[in-house]
Amino acid sequence: MIPGAAEHDVDLTFDEREIDQALSVGPEDVSPAPTLTFARNVFVPLTTACRYTCTYCxxxxxxxxxxxLSREEVREILERGVEAGCTEALFTFGDDPDDRYTAVHDQLAEWGHDSIHAYLREMCDLALDVGILPHSNPGDQTEEQMAAVSEVNASMGVMLETTADVQAHGGPRAKSPGQRLATIRTAGELGVPFTTGILVGIGEGWRDRAESLLAIRELHERYGHVQEVIVQPVSNNERWREGSPELETMRRTVAMARATLPEEVSVQVPPNLAPVRELLDCGIDDLGGVSPVTTDHVNPDYAWPALRELEDIADGAGVPLEERLPVYDRYVESEWISERVRRGIDVLTRSPLSSRA
Ligand SMILES: O=c1nc2n(C[C@H](O)[C@H](O)[C@H](O)CO)c3cc(O)ccc3cc-2c(=O)[nH]1
Ligand SMILES: C[C@H]1O[C@@H](n2cnc3c(N)ncnc32)[C@H](O)[C@@H]1O
Ligand code: MET
Ligand code: SF4
Known part of the structure; x- marks a missing residue:
């Protein structure tokens, strides 16, 4: 049983046979993708406060x-993004920061907001005004929280991380796999194009990786909302000294993701954290959000490769590199996208992505 699943009323029905099938996949069983995509983004770390204390973070x-970050600080980041031709404002920050920190709560109140989601909504609105599409990943969200911001986001996300009960999420304030799955389900219920993924090397085993991917697949089969699944290796930093997964582990995990997930769901690996050149034959088709402007605030020791290097990676594999929006094409014309976001998309796509700086 997945920890926290019963508490959050998440019932998944995959069986042992499906787990065995996923476990049997290796790189030789999948084909390289015909194209590689990426999105140009700016990272907006709204707050560093978090109710959790994941040991790798x-x-x-x-x-x-x-x-x-104040409204003016956010505006400045967004404007730099627009100038650099970015299409995505990645709002990612600590989970429920106003829950544990009175300072954050008080600052929000001073600015006239009763929650971080009320402030996030205003910042997403600002992004759309400035001419860039919000993709928010505020961690776990209730239906009420997500509903408060969904119509001002092009897409949203949360990493499942893993369905396993790992020590890295231990302590009194721990991510619960059941709650993560409930967040992904809520996105499906609300019709939000969604990014999720697994974090590899945090103490989970092969069976856990298979189970995590099957859980994502099942939720996608119900709602059709998962646009991409990130296979992210944990990286070393001053808090996490237990190392990153071996290349062979990443190769098998990426292949497992590719073989387990439906074809329309992209498999993303971040090029600043993983040797993507050596993973292309395992089925990656997306490099995620890459920023010409801001650092990866979650992994600040790992610089983004220049766009030229992405071209080089794609060339090496003999496939075209294509820039995409934070929302995948198949959702753009759907009723899931609000009028407000659609206007933002229209403005961005009037100047074709391929002709921009
Ligand atoms: O720069 C980063 N972008 C991260 N992204 C952004 C991602 O690369 C792009 O924003 C998406 O591909 C959407 O275009 C995430 C997005 C999510 O929804 C969930 C988790 C992540 C994790 C990271 C991350 O660690 N660093
Ligand atoms: C936004 C996402 O960043 C990821 N994250 C947090 N810390 C690390 C790390 N050391 N290495 C790689 N990814 C990390 C988590 O998966 C989180 O969900
Ligand atoms: C640095 S993690 C950012 C998003 C959120 N706190 C999560 O873990 O999912
Ligand atoms: S990974 Fe996200 S939830 Fe975990 S401590 Fe870092 S900011 Fe908080």
Whole structure:
């Protein structure tokens, strides 16, 4: 049983046979993708406050140090993004930051907001005004929280991380796999194009990886909302010293993801954290959000490769590199996309992505 699944009323029905099937997949069983995509983004770390303390994460600050970006700071980042031709504003920050930190709560109140989601909504609105599409990943969300921001986001996301009960999520404040799955399900119920993924090397085993991918597949089969699944290797930093997964582990996991997930769901590996050249034959078809402007605030020691290097990676594999929006094409014309976001998309696509700087 997946920890927290019963509590969050998540019932998944895959069986042992499907797990065995996923476990039997290797790189030789999948084909390389015919194209590689990426999105040009700016990272907007709204706050470093977080209710959790994942042991692999350097992003969160202890209470007292945590900060909140002001509207003007956010505007400045967004404008730099637009100038650099970015299409995505990646809003990602600590989970429920106002829950544990009175300073964050008080600052929000001073700015006239009763929750981080109310502020996020205003910042997404600002992004659309400035001319860039919001993709928010605020961690776990209730239906009410997600509904408050879904119509001002082109897509949203949360990493499942793993369905296993790992020590990295231990302690009194721990991510619950059941709650993560409930967040992914909520996105499906609300019709939000969604990004999720697994974090590899945090203490999970092969069976857990198979189970995590099957859980994502089942939720996607119900709602059709998963646009991409990130296979992210955990990276070393000053809090996490247990190392990153071996190349062979990444190769088998990417192949497992490709073989387990339906064809329309992209398999993304971030080029700053993994040797993507050596994973292309395992079925990656997306390199995720890459920023010409901001650092990866979650993994600040790992710089983004230049766009020229992405071209080089695609060339090496003999496939075209294509820029995409934070929302995948198949959702753009659907009723899931609000009028407000559609207008933002129209403005961006009037100047073809391929002809931009
Ligand atoms: O720069 C990063 N982008 C991350 N992204 C952004 C992602 O690369 C792109 O924003 C998506 O591909 C959407 O275009 C995430 C998005 C999610 O929805 C969920 C998790 C992540 C994780 C990261 C991350 O660690 N670093
Ligand atoms: C936004 C996402 O960043 C990921 N994340 C957090 N810390 C690390 C790390 N050390 N290495 C790789 N990914 C990490 C988690 O998967 C989170 O969901
Ligand atoms: C640095 S993690 C950012 C998003 C959120 N706190 C999560 O873990 O999912
Ligand atoms: S990974 Fe996300 S939830 Fe975990 S401590 Fe870092 S910011 Fe918080």
């Amino acid at each position: 350097t992003y969160y600050d202890p209470p007292g140090r945590a900060t909140l």
